[in-house]
Amino acid sequence: MSEPYAIRIHETGGPDVLKKEAFEPKQPGPGQALVRQTAVGLNFIDTYYRTGLYPAKFPFTPGGEGAGLVEAVGEGVTNVKVGDRVGYVASGAYATHLTAPAGSLFKLPDGITDEDAAAVMLKGLTAWMLLFEIRPVQKGDTLLVWAPVGGVGSLLVPWAASLGARVIAVTSSEKKAELARASGASDVIVGYDNVAEQVKALTDGKGVDMALDSVGKISADASLSSLKKRGWFVSYGNASGPVDPIAPARLSAGGSLVMTRPGLFHFIDTPDALARGAKLLFAALQSGTIKAEIGQRFPLADVADAHRALESGKTTGATVLIP
Template sequence: MSAPYAIRIHETGGPEVLKKESIDPKQPGPDQALVLQSAVGLNFIDTYFRTGLYPAKFPFTPGGEGAGVVEAVGEGVTHIKPGDRVGYVASGTYATHVTLPAANLLPLPDSISDETAAAVMLKGLTAWMLLFEIRPIKKGDTLLVWAPVGGVGSLLVPWAVSLGARVIAVTSSDKKAAIARASGASEVIVGYDTVAEQVKALTDGKGVDVALDSVGKTSFDESLSSLKPRGWMISYGNASGAPDPVAPGRLAQGGSLVLTRPTLFNFIATPEALARGAGLLFGALKDGTLKADIGQRFALSDVADAHRALESGKTIGATILVP
């Protein structure tokens, strides 16, 4: 294994601002643990920090999920021990080693590999939040899901279908449409033009109960216009840029619509909430409802190439970084 290092940014910009720097792993203090990472998840939010869409204090180490083996624990840590395999949602995971609050670490079942955990911890818990916590999805609901073969979308579609929902997916190519259908989408719209018009045609003019939108600027109005009265618009990403502001009157005109912009960390702020979400996620992985669709692997040191691939729209499923 190479000497310990982290990927840091000292200024906003393109993928070239991601720099590999040597580190001295920090020994854990009280209620902390030191983890040797074996896999790190790549997420679109990582690019938001890199470009400055989301503010960061420099130097900044991106990364929001990972998995590895506990090397040491601090005073007061009892639920994990050195040698345990763990998965986690945490900040600063673009590194060979991370020192984290032990409460963030979830022991991994034997049935879940490190790569699977790194691929699905943040994305899977996001899917759990979207389907179970905000506006719980029930049998008979119709959902509009954008980017259905991306990291979160590839989990959202089969999980929603398992709950008895009808999924209308929106994607950018026939290849991705075929994958979305194979994962359970009832109908797939290819291209971002006239989406609302096509949705209304597919639903006999009624619209959908919930729109799950990770695309942002180019999709936002189409999502709102696809909703039935009292429908829910859940915006959880900005892949095409931040949406334009929406006047409250627009929600009234659409039929008393509900608009929310959730952040996962508000839904896993307590150990009990994290355990609840992880329990459902691990259960869905174990029974085959979900699988870790790892479409790409990059060396962590080649993370700039991973960002270029992600931003170009060429990735399918999850992407992991290997330290």
């Protein structure tokens, strides 16, 4: 086994600011547990911290999800014990070891591998938030889903379809369109031109109930223009850059639209809320409703290459980093 290390950034910038550094794992205090990591998830939000879009205090260890074995527990911890396989959502995941609040850890059910958990904990809970918590999806709803074969999108599409929703997906290539159709999208728009017009044509001029948009700057207006009256624009990512300011009058002119920019941690800020989300996520995985579609794996030490692949749009499904 290699010596413990973490990936840290000391300044904002490109992937080259991600540095491998030796560190001493912190022994758990009261209410904490120490996890030896076996797999770490990669998410677009990691690039936001690296580039400075989201503020961070340096030195900073990126990463928000992973899985591994519990090596030690602090005083008062009862939900996990040494030797348990666990998945988690917590900051500082780019490391061989993680010391985190035990309440953020969940024992992995049989049949869910460490890599599967690392691939879906943060992304799967984000999909749960989008489908169940913000404006719960109902049978018969029509959704517009951008980036349908990305980390979150590859979970959103089949999960939404299983709830009885019609999914219209927007992606960048015919290859990705084929994957979106296979996962449950009823219609796929290839390319980002005239999206709203195509959506209206597919819905007999009505538009969609919700636009679930992780692309951001270049897609926001198309999402708004694709909604039916009182539709919901849910902007949850910035893959193309932050969304430009939108005047409230734009929402009124579109038909009393609702816009929200949710953050997952506002929806899992209590143990009960986190447990509710994890229960539905694990049930969906165990039933086969959704799958941990791992498109690529990188050694954690080569995380800069993983960031380059993610930002270039060359990844599909989830990316897992192996310590």
